[in-house]
Amino acid sequence: MTEYRSENPFGVRPDGTEPFSAHAGATSSPPRATGTLESGLLLEAFDAQLFREQSETVVAKLEKHLADFSIRGLDLTDPAILVDAARALMTTEREQIAAFDENRLAAIVDLYIKTGIQVHSPGYMGRQFSGVVPLSGVIDFVSSVVNQPSSFYEAAQLPNVAEKIMAEELNAFIGWDPGSFAMVTTSGGSLANLTALLSARNRAFPGYWSEGGSALTGQLRPAIAVGDDVHYSVARAAGVLGIGDAQIVRLPLNERHQICVERARPVLDAAERRGLRVFCLVASAGTTPVGAFDPLDELAGLARERDLWLHVDGAHGASLLVSDELRHKLRGIEKVDSLTWDAHKMMFTPAPCTLLFYRNRENSLGAFRQQASYVFDEEPDIYTALDSGEKNFECTKRPMIMPLWALWAIHGRALFAQKIEYLCRLTGDVHRILEGEPDFETLHRPEANILCFRYRPPGLRDEDVHDFQVEIRNRIKFEGNFFISKVNVGEFAALRVVMMNHQVTSEHFRMLLGEIRRVGQDLLRQTHQSR
Numbered sequence: 001m002t003e004y005r006s007e008n009p010f011g012v013r014p015d016g017t018e019p020f021s022a023h024a025g026a027t028s029s030p031p032r033a034t035g036t037l038e039s040g041l042l043l044e045a046f047d048a049q050l051f052r053e054q055s056e057t058v059v060a061k062l063e064k065h066l067a068d069f070s071i072r073g074l075d076l077t078d079p080a081i082l083v084d085a086a087r088a089l090m091t092t093e094r095e096q097i098a099a100f101d102e103n104r105l106a107a108i109v110d111l112y113i114k115t116g117i118q119v120h121s122p123g124y125m126g127r128q129f130s131g132v133v134p135l136s137g138v139i140d141f142v143s144s145v146v147n148q149p150s151s152f153y154e155a156a157q158l159p160n161v162a163e164k165i166m167a168e169e170l171n172a173f174i175g176w177d178p179g180s181f182a183m184v185t186t187s188g189g190s191l192a193n194l195t196a197l198l199s200a201r202n203r204a205f206p207g208y209w210s211e212g213g214s215a216l217t218g219q220l221r222p223a224i225a226v227g228d229d230v231h232y233s234v235a236r237a238a239g240v241l242g243i244g245d246a247q248i249v250r251l252p253l254n255e256r257h258q259i260c261v262e263r264a265r266p267v268l269d270a271a272e273r274r275g276l277r278v279f280c281l282v283a284s285a286g287t288t289p290v291g292a293f294d295p296l297d298e299l300a301g302l303a304r305e306r307d308l309w310l311h312v313d314g315a316h317g318a319s320l321l322v323s324d325e326l327r328h329k330l331r332g333i334e335k336v337d338s339l340t341w342d343a344h345k346m347m348f349t350p351a352p353c354t355l356l357f358y359r360n361r362e363n364s365l366g367a368f369r370q371q372a373s374y375v376f377d378e379e380p381d382i383y384t385a386l387d388s389g390e391k392n393f394e395c396t397k398r399p400m401i402m403p404l405w406a407l408w409a410i411h412g413r414a415l416f417a418q419k420i421e422y423l424c425r426l427t428g429d430v431h432r433i434l435e436g437e438p439d440f441e442t443l444h445r446p447e448a449n450i451l452c453f454r455y456r457p458p459g460l461r462d463e464d465v466h467d468f469q470v471e472i473r474n475r476i477k478f479e480g481n482f483f484i485s486k487v488n489v490g491e492f493a494a495l496r497v498v499m500m501n502h503q504v505t506s507e508h509f510r511m512l513l514g515e516i517r518r519v520g521q522d523l524l525r526q527t528h529q530s531r
C-alpha cells in the first residue's frame, strides 16, 4: 500500500480521505498505476467505498419514493424546461475530471424520479409496464455493476444457467416435452416477435436466408395472418422481413375481440387466390387494446390443417399461465410453435425481460444462421451448449433473466400468481362498477387486467363521442392525478385502464370516475357555450 501511494500521489479524495483505505487488510492490493493516469479522480470514480456511499444516497431516495402512496399520475414537463434543468446539473469542467459531487447526484436522481411515470402510485392505471417488485430492481443493480453480457456462457455463467432453469420452471405451465423445447431471452416483445417470425419464414422458405428474395422466383409471395387487433410490432417485424403491408392478412374478430376461426378460413383462401403463401399465423394472448385472448386451441387446429407456424404474442398475457385460476385463458398453448412472453409486464420486473419459447428446439436455431468463428464454436462443449448467441439478435445482451429468476428463487411462483389474480379480479370489479353507472358505456367484459370504456353523459352528441374521449384523456393526464390511456375500439376512441398496481383499489377507480365526470362536464359546458 505504501509503495503504491508513493508512486501515485493523486489517490486522495476532495475530503482528504484516501480512496484505497478500505482495502487495508484486504487480501489483494489495488493495481499498480503505471504513472500515466492524469488524475486521482479517475481512480476515485472507480472507488469501492465511494460507490457504497453513492448507492446509499440513491437507495434512501428510492425508499422514500416507494413509500409514497399519494395519488399522482404524470408530471408532464415542457421538454425545453427539462433540458434546462438537466443542463443545469452538468459540470462545466471541460479539461479535468470533475470531482464527485453528492449534491449533483442527489439532484439528478430527484429529477429522474419526479419526471418519470409514477408506476408505483395508485394513480397509475395507464400502461402495461409495472411498478417492479423492488427486489428485482436490486438484482438489476447488481447486473449493472457486474456487467455480464449474457449471450455467451463464458461471460455470464449464472445468467445462462438461470435462463435454463426459468425455461424449465415456466414450461411446467406450457407443457412441452422438457427434452425438446427451447427458450431464449431477448430485449423486448417486439424483438421476440421479429425473431419468431424470422425463424418461421426461414422454415417455410429455406432458400431465403442465403439467396434473399430472389429465392422466391416462381413461388407464392410470403405472407402472415394476424388478428385485426395484433400489436404493431408484428407489422413492423413483417416490414423488416420484407413482407409488405399487402402481405399481412388481417383476420376478422368476433364480438369478444378474438380471432374468429370460422371467418378466418375464407379470408385465408382468398389470400391464397391472390398469390400469397401464408406461412405464419400470429395469435395474441392478451391483445393490447382490450386484453382479449385468441382461441389458441382452435387456431392450432387451423394451423395444422394449413401447415402454418402458429406464433402466440403473449407479451402481455402469457404471465397468466402461472396462475391456476387464469391459466385456462391460454388453453391450447401446448400446441403452438412459439410464444413471446414479456416478464417486464405482468411478472413485474425491470424492462426489458422477454422470454421467447419454441416448442421445437431446432426452430430456435433457425432464425439466424450466419457463421462467426470468433464467437460461435463449431463443436459445442458443455459450456458453449448453453450459449444463446446463435438464437438471439443481440451480441451484447443484458442478463435480463436475473431479476426474474431471483424473485422466483426467493419468493416462488405465488408472488406472481397472487398479484396477477388480484389485478384481474380488480378489473372485473371495476367493470361491474361501470355497468351500474348509466353515464358510462362499457365496451367489453375484461378477460385480464385491461378495460376500455367511454364517458357518454346526456347532452353529448354522437358525432362528438370520439373527440370527447380523447380530450378527457388529455385533460386527466395534464391534471396529473391519474394516468390512463386511450385506444380506438371500433370506430371511436375509448378510455383505457390497465391495472398493473396492486395498491389500486376500486375506491381509486371511483375517484377516477369522479374526475372523468368533472372534466367531461366542464368540456360539455365549454362546447355548448362556444356553439
Ligand SMILES: *Cc1c(COP(=O)(O)O)cnc(C)c1O
Pocket (backbone or CB within 6 Å): 128, 187, 188, 189, 190, 191, 231, 233, 284, 286, 287, 288, 313, 314, 315, 316, 342, 352, 354
Ligand atoms: C407490449 C406488447 C408488445 C411489445 O413488447 P415490448 O416488450 O414493448 O417490445 C407486443 N405485443 C403485445 C401484445 C404487447 O402487449
